[in-house]
Amino acid sequence: MPTLLLTYFGPFSGTPSNPTGQVAQRVAQLLAGSAPGLSVQVRELPVEFAASSRALAEILDEVQPQIAIALGVAVGRDKVSLERVAINMDSARIPDNAGDQRTDTPIQLDGPTAYFSTLPTRAIFERLTADGLPLELSYSAGTFVCNHVFYELMHKTGGFIPAGFIHIPLSDSDLLKAKGQLSSPCAEAGGLEGKTAPTPTLALDLMAQILEGCIALTLETLTQPGA
Numbered sequence: 001m002p003t004l005l006l007t008y009f010g011p012f013s014g015t016p017s018n019p020t021g022q023v024a025q026r027v028a029q030l031l032a033g034s035a036p037g038l039s040v041q042v043r044e045l046p047v048e049f050a051a052s053s054r055a056l057a058e059i060l061d062e063v064q065p066q067i068a069i070a071l072g073v074a075v076g077r078d079k080v081s082l083e084r085v086a087i088n089m090d091s092a093r094i095p096d097n098a099g100d101q102r103t104d105t106p107i108q109l110d111g112p113t114a115y116f117s118t119l120p121t122r123a124i125f126e127r128l129t130a131d132g133l134p135l136e137l138s139y140s141a142g143t144f145v146c147n148h149v150f151y152e153l154m155h156k157t158g159g160f161i162p163a164g165f166i167h168i169p170l171s172d173s174d175l176l177k178a179k180g181q182l183s184s185p186c187a188e189a190g191g192l193e194g195k196t197a198p199t200p201t202l203a204l205d206l207m208a209q210i211l212e213g214c215i216a217l218t219l220e221t222l223t224q225p226g227a
Contacts (some may be wrong), residue, residue, distance in 0.1 A: 117164030
């Protein structure tokens, strides 16, 4: 039985409500019906540079997944974003949840400049957008903890399994929960700056449906010859 690791984050500076946990749980529920042969492990990662690296390493060692996908929220985006490139840099105007604010700091001193996602991003994009779903290919996951986890995930899995990062927009319920505490989108955190009000949102169920499709298409690659 193949195992999927699906990670999510909690709130962070300027984003007091994060939909990734709810979406991850809904995806797990959907997959229980559509992919009963798949074991789904849903785990939270801290919104902290150093602690997320340690937690991710421990979870990967424990779960030993055949597919690993990390989720993050990107305020200002109006589509689910398949991130394609993780860069070896931490740099942001906002601190992480431990108060650590980094500027142009390498994630891995001896690591490559960048890693590419090993999810079938192009195939997913073409298949799901053909069905009219709001999905996009993205070439910047920012330089905050989302990109940090993306880079560490690719570094630790070494290209041996399909792995990558997916950003999702806020949901309507997140805007209600924020109650005026929501900051302007931050590009370093994957947000889309300069987006006119109102803040774009997608329904939780729609985002879960899109992610279920992403995972189904990734599962197909495991059964292909030579996989």
